[in-house]
Amino acid sequence: MTKKFSFTLKNTENKARRGEVVTAHGVIQTPAFMPVGTAATVKAMKVSDVKKSGAKIILGNTYHLMLRPSAELIEKLGGLHKFMGWNGPILTDSGGFQVMSLSKIRKISDEGVEFSSHLDGSKHFVSPERSIEIQHMLGSDITMIFDECIQFPATFEQTQKAMERSISWGARSKAAFKERDGYGIFGINQGGTFKDLREISAAKLVEIGFDGYAIGGLAVGEGQKIMFEVLDYTPDFLPKNKPRYLMGVGKPSDIVGAVLRGVDMFDCVIPTRSGRTAQAFTRNGTMNIRNAKFHDDAKPLDDKCGCYACVNHSRAYLHHLTKANEILAAMLTTEHNIFYYQDLMKDIRAAIEEKRFTAFAKDFMEKFGDEVVEEEVVVS
Amino acid sequence: MTKKFSFTLKNTENKARRGEVVTAHGVIQTPAFMPVGTAATVKAMKVSDVKKSGAKIILGNTYHLMLRPSAELIEKLGGLHKFMGWNGPILTDSGGFQVMSLSKIRKISDEGVEFSSHLDGSKHFVSPERSIEIQHMLGSDITMIFDECIQFPATFEQTQKAMERSISWGARSKAAFKERDGYGIFGINQGGTFKDLREISAAKLVEIGFDGYAIGGLAVGEGQKIMFEVLDYTPDFLPKNKPRYLMGVGKPSDIVGAVLRGVDMFDCVIPTRSGRTAQAFTRNGTMNIRNAKFHDDAKPLDDKCGCYACVNHSRAYLHHLTKANEILAAMLTTEHNIFYYQDLMKDIRAAIEEKRFTAFAKDFMEKFGDEVVEEEVVVS
Numbered sequence: 013m014t015k016k017f018s019f020t021l022k023n024t025e026n027k028a029r030r031g032e033v034v035t036a037h038g039v040i041q042t043p044a045f046m047p048v049g050t051a052a053t054v055k056a057m058k059v060s061d062v063k064k065s066g067a068k069i070i071l072g073n074t075y076h077l078m079l080r081p082s083a084e085l086i087e088k089l090g091g092l093h094k095f096m097g098w099n100g101p102i103l104t105d106s107g108g109f110q111v112m113s114l115s116k117i118r119k120i121s122d123e124g125v126e127f128s129s130h131l132d133g134s135k136h137f138v139s140p141e142r143s144i145e146i147q148h149m150l151g152s153d154i155t156m157i158f159d160e161c162i163q164f165p166a167t168f169e170q171t172q173k174a175m176e177r178s179i180s181w182g183a184r185s186k187a188a189f190k191e192r193d194g195y196g197i198f199g200i201n202q203g204g205t206f207k208d209l210r211e212i213s214a215a216k217l218v219e220i221g222f223d224g225y226a227i228g229g230l231a232v233g234e235g236q237k238i239m240f241e242v243l244d245y246t247p248d249f250l251p252k253n254k255p256r257y258l259m260g261v262g263k264p265s266d267i268v269g270a271v272l273r274g275v276d277m278f279d280c281v282i283p284t285r286s287g288r289t290a291q292a293f294t295r296n297g298t299m300n301i302r303n304a305k306f307h308d309d310a311k312p313l314d315d316k317c318g319c320y321a322c323v324n325h326s327r328a329y330l331h332h333l334t335k336a337n338e339i340l341a342a343m344l345t346t347e348h349n350i351f352y353y354q355d356l357m358k359d360i361r362a363a364i365e366e367k368r369f370t371a372f373a374k375d376f377m378e379k380f381g382d383e384v385v386e387e388e389v390v391v392s
Numbered sequence: 393m394t395k396k397f398s399f400t401l402k403n404t405e406n407k408a409r410r411g412e413v414v415t416a417h418g419v420i421q422t423p424a425f426m427p428v429g430t431a432a433t434v435k436a437m438k439v440s441d442v443k444k445s446g447a448k449i450i451l452g453n454t455y456h457l458m459l460r461p462s463a464e465l466i467e468k469l470g471g472l473h474k475f476m477g478w479n480g481p482i483l484t485d486s487g488g489f490q491v492m493s494l495s496k497i498r499k500i501s502d503e504g505v506e507f508s509s510h511l512d513g514s515k516h517f518v519s520p521e522r523s524i525e526i527q528h529m530l531g532s533d534i535t536m537i538f539d540e541c542i543q544f545p546a547t548f549e550q551t552q553k554a555m556e557r558s559i560s561w562g563a564r565s566k567a568a569f570k571e572r573d574g575y576g577i578f579g580i581n582q583g584g585t586f587k588d589l590r591e592i593s594a595a596k597l598v599e600i601g602f603d604g605y606a607i608g609g610l611a612v613g614e615g616q617k618i619m620f621e622v623l624d625y626t627p628d629f630l631p632k633n634k635p636r637y638l639m640g641v642g643k644p645s646d647i648v649g650a651v652l653r654g655v656d657m658f659d660c661v662i663p664t665r666s667g668r669t670a671q672a673f674t675r676n677g678t679m680n681i682r683n684a685k686f687h688d689d690a691k692p693l694d695d696k697c698g699c700y701a702c703v704n705h706s707r708a709y710l711h712h713l714t715k716a717n718e719i720l721a722a723m724l725t726t727e728h729n730i731f732y733y734q735d736l737m738k739d740i741r742a743a744i745e746e747k748r749f750t751a752f753a754k755d756f757m758e759k760f761g762d763e764v765v766e767e768e769v770v771v772s
Contacts, residue, residue, distance in 0.1 A: 052712065056719040058700065081687065081712045089690055089708055097704040288719075307461065310469055320438065324477040328469055332432065332461045339436040339668075339719055 017153075017196035017223050019255045023365050027247065027274040028373075030364040033224075033255050035101040035153040036194025037093065038068060042255060042276040043360050045267065045353045046071045046103060048284060051080065052096040055284045056339075056346040059098045061320070065347070066354035069101040069153070071279045074146050075110035078136070079129045083149040091151030103154035103279070105259070106143045106185070106200075109161045109228075120160065122177065140184040144197075148190055155197040156226065157185035164204070164232040171204040171229075178202050178228075179216045186220050196223030198257060204229050205238055207245055214249035224255040227275070231260045236381075240269050247274030263385040264293060264356055265377055271360055272373045282385060283353045287346025290334045291385070294352065298383055299327075301345065306331040319351035320344070397533075397576035397603050399635045403745050407627065407654040408753075410744040413604075413635050415481040415533040416574025417473065418448060422635060422656040423740050425647065425733045426451045426483060428664060431460065432476040435664045436719075436726040439478045441700070445727070446734035449481040449533070451659045454526050455490035459509045459516070463529040471531030483534035483659070485639070486523045486565070486580075489608075492541045500540065502557065520564040524577075528570055535577045536606065537565035544584070544612040551584040551609075558582050558608075559596045566600050576603030578637060584609050585618055587625055594629035604635040607655070611640045616761075620649050627654035643765040644673060644736055645757055651740055652753045662765060663733045667726025670714045671765070674732065678763055679707075681725065686711040699731035700724070 015034050023030035033040040047054045047062055050073045054062050062070060072092055077083060086095050092102055108125075111118065115127035115136075124139030138146075143158035159178035162170055182199050189197045199217035203209030217225060227246055230239045243258070250256050257277035258270050267278050283293065290302040294314035299306070301313070309327035321330065321344035333341035363369035395414050403410035413420040427434045427442055430453045434442050442450060452472055457463060466475050472482055488505075491498060495507035495516075504519030518526075523538035539558035542550055562579050569577045579597035583589030597605060607626055610619045623638070630636050637657035638650050647658050663673065670682040674694035679686070681693070689707035701710065701724035713721035743749035 051716045051718060052709070053716075053718050053720045056723070058720070058723070059704070060700070080716060081708070085688060085708070088688060089706065095706075095709055095712075097709070308465055308468060320440070324439070326469065326475075328461070328465070329432070329475055329477070332475075336431045336433075336460060338431060338433050339722060340433045340438070342719060343436070343438070343723065 015194055017194055019224065019253065021253065025364050025367050025369045026272075028271050028364050028369045029274060029276055030361055031255065031276055033277075034194070035069075035196070036192070037099060037101045037153050040068045040101055041361055043267075043271045043357055043364075044069060044277050045357045046277065046279040047350050047353075048073075048279055048281045049096065049098070050281075051076045052086075052092060054350070056287060056342045057284075057350065059096060061347050062098070062350065063100070065319070065350045066358060067100075067350065069103060070098060072102055072104045072150060072152070073110060074104050074107035074143060074150070075114065077104075077150060078107065078138075078146050079131055079134075083146040087149035087151075091149075093151055101153040102151070104147045104150055104152040104156065106147070106156040106158040107138055108143070108159045109260075111138060112161045112163075122180070124158075140181040141188040144185050144188040153195055154224070155189060155195070157182040157197065157199055157222075159200045159202060159228060161229065162204075164229075164234055166204055168206055168209075171202070171206055172209055175202040175209050175213050179213065179220075182217060183220050186222065198222055198224040198226050198255075200226040200228040200259070201246060201250065202229050205234060205242055210242065210246045211249050214246070218251060222254070224257060224277075225250045226257040226259050228259050230258065231262050231266070231280075236266055236269065239266070240273065243270055243273040243275065263383065264353070265380045265383060267356065268360065268373050268376045269381075271364075272370070283349035284346050286385070287349045288342045290341065290345060292330075292345050292352075293349050297380060298385060301327060301330045301341075302334045303331075313348050314352065317348065317351060317355065319348045321348045395574055397574055399604065399633065401633065405744050405747050405749045406652075408651050408744050408749045409654060409656055410741055411635065411656055414574070415449075415576070416572070417479060417481045417533050420448045420481060420657075421741055423647075423651045423737055423744075424449060424657050425737045426657065426659040427730050427733075428453075428659055428661045429476065429478070430661075431456045432466075432472060434730070436667060436722045437664075437730065439476060441727050442478070442730065443480070445699070445730045446738060447480075447730065449483060450478060452482055452484045452530060452532070453490060454484050454487035454523060454530070455494065457484075457530060458487065458518075458526050459511055459514075463526040467529035467531075471529075473531055481533040482531070484527045484530055484532040484536065486527070486536040486538040487518055488523070488539045489541045489640070491518060492543075502560070504538075520561040521568040524565050524568040533575055534604070535569060535575070537562040537577065537579050537602075539580045539582060539608060541609065542584075544609075544614055546584055548586055548589070551582070551586055552589055555582040555589050555593050559593065559600075562597060563600050566602065578602055578604040578606050578635075580606040580608040580639070581626060581630065582609050585614060585622055590622065590626045591629050594626070598631060602634070604637060604657075605630045606637040606639050608639050610638065611642050611646070611660075616646055616649065619646070620653065623650055623653040623655065643763065644733070645761045645763060647736070648740065648753050648756045649761075651744075652750070663729035664726050666765070667729045668722045670721065670725060672710075672725050672732075673729050677760060678765060681707060681710045681721075682714045683711075693728050694732065697728065697731060697735065699728045701728045
């Protein structure tokens with residue numbers, strides 16, 4: 013018997029929430045971090061290793077997959093789960109963000125977005141209906157509504173207009189979504205850094221009614237301080253009994269700070285992208301393993317980490333692989349980072365259960381709040 | 393108690409040999425194929441997966457490792473086994489071949505070779521004594537003598553001169569080698585395509601006395617037919633009770649044909665390099681997975697293969713990953729190829745044990761003897 017898509021709140025500590033999402037392909041303990049599998053692969057990792065990290069759900073990108081290899085082909089081959097060999101839950105974004113950030117030419121109308129592929133210039137059109145259809149063909153456990161993403165900074169008027177269009181597109185997305193047990197659709201709250209707009213957006217989305225609510229339009233260059241200000245109020249506008257997903261976030265301290273403010277789900281390319289640029293996350297902070305000081309360091313990246321790299325290899329070895337541009341450097345550092353992120357989420361969940369998350373977060377922010385993580389410019 | 397380095401011949405069928413090499417770090421069943429771990433990594437593979445493939449011994453490159461990260465650093469960190477996390481036997485080449493093929497400027501004298509690093513132009517000098525010292529610092533189970541490698545084609549006189557210098561360097565290499573239980577040193581037979589020179593080289597090497605004998609100077613562009621002609625007589629010049637190692641060979645049919653002629657050990661970058669260029673070896677021949685015909689092929693690369701890629705993924709998925717330039721494409725295709733090579737060696741060993749290798753080889757050469765494998769130009 014397939015279970016209904018559901019969210020259960022198990023514990024709370026102030027605004028922080030410990031919950032459980034049930035999907036067709038499995039259960040997700042929240043707060044949860046979803047590794048990004050853009051092109052049907054979490055870059056430089058086997059899915060079996062993604063699974064070993066403790067990750068229960070991964071993210072796929074509709075924009076990338078519709079262009080290559082195409083949603084039609086993936087459907088023909090049995091869906092995205094089978095195509096990439098991942099049998100756990102998958103969330104797909106709607107393509108809205110990448111259409112804006114990656115495609116070359118675009119014409120936006122109320123109907124949808126016309127754009128040229130960044131791969132070969134071929135023309136494509138995505139509407140809310142088409143995005144939902146694609147996500148259905150992919151077989152996503154969690155479908156995202158198609159929304160209009162704008163650049164930061166934006167004026168109140170620009171933000172309001174895009175937010176209102178996103179609401180209209182959200183209603184069309186919901187209408188186009190084919191209900192199936194275990195499969196859900198999330199709305200996306202917009203409104204930039206404007207509290208009024210965030211509140212209106214939330215109310216209208218709730219009126220349409222979704223299985224979960226994402227917070228979009230953050231982590232687009234506004235910085236952690238402003239993001240936290242928006243998160244000080246936005247989660248309160250969203251229903252308590254549905255999961256809240258902060259899209260595209262973030263570095264470890266972003267996640268801790270967002271959980272503190274009531275967010276349940278996260279995705280970000282930082283751990284994987286950093287893994288390909290020799291940046292490792294550890295319990296002692298970030299380190300760039302390319303740094304010459306690691307050339308003879310026999311210690312593992314993080315002596316409290318149980319990942320393959322930390323169990324088997326030294327910083328000196330990783331430094332060497334990085335200097336030699338070996339693929340194994342990207343493989344090991346990525347896997348370590350994904351393990352680090354999953355361990356962090358495990359620690360966060362345990363801290364909430366044990367009512368010590370507020371102290372955990374304070375301590376974490378003091379240690380790592382100011383940490384600079386090499387910035388990503390484009391999600392690809 | 394550490395065992396002596398030894399070779400035991402267990403079965404033979406005509407010239408084909410089934411043997412066992414005992415080293416400090418483990419036992420090698422021959423005929424054996426050694427994956428190449430140039431820069432202390434079998435490219436795009438974790439050592440745990442190399443181990444899973446059934447490979448018992450891997451090869452490291454003295455030239456690369458002396459330049460980066462340096463033999464001194466590897467020794468300080470506990471030797472090459474510990475540095476790269478491989479606890480099985482390791483054979484290191486002497487650097488002779490790469491000094492000739494990769495370094496920028498060189499001055500060759502009876503003393504040794506002066507060259508500039510292909511990485512940063514820094515000057516280095518390698519003599520037989522220095523090569524053996526480096527291999528000792530690396531902790532190689534099987535050390536190779538430092539020899540002079542020449543380009544193909546070469547005249548009789550050029551070949552003779554290099555062969556004679558290699559004998560002299562071989563004697564110095566042997567003298568410099570520090571005997572330890574479980575560790576051996578191999579001589580390298582030279583002489584190009586000249587039977588007389590091969591015979592003289594073999595006799596002089598045997599006079600010096602080594603734990604095994606390599607056949608060098610082949611697979612340098614002469615083609616399979618000429619290589620097999622040389623292999624029709626050269627192994628007969630070498631002692632029956634020592635392992636014979638054909639350096640840098642080769643594609644599957646090269647290996648089968650060489651085993652038929654009495655060779656026991658092989659190394660080659662073909663399976664790993666091919667893995668990074670989308671070329672897969674299978675029981676049905678080679679395939680380039682980039683080929684458009686695989687775009688919707690739901691079958692595994694090879695349905696008789698038990699590697700991770702074949703168990704979990706389709707050709708269509710690998711095709712997609714390759715087109716998308718995903719690191720996972722290189723990872724999966726490389727691992728598959730290494731598994732294929734190890735399975736091939738297992739089949740070869742079983743066929744010799746069961747006295748059906750001659751038929752096996754005939755069948756294999758008929759099926760795959762003409763197969764063109766994308767040529768490697770430089771061993772890097």
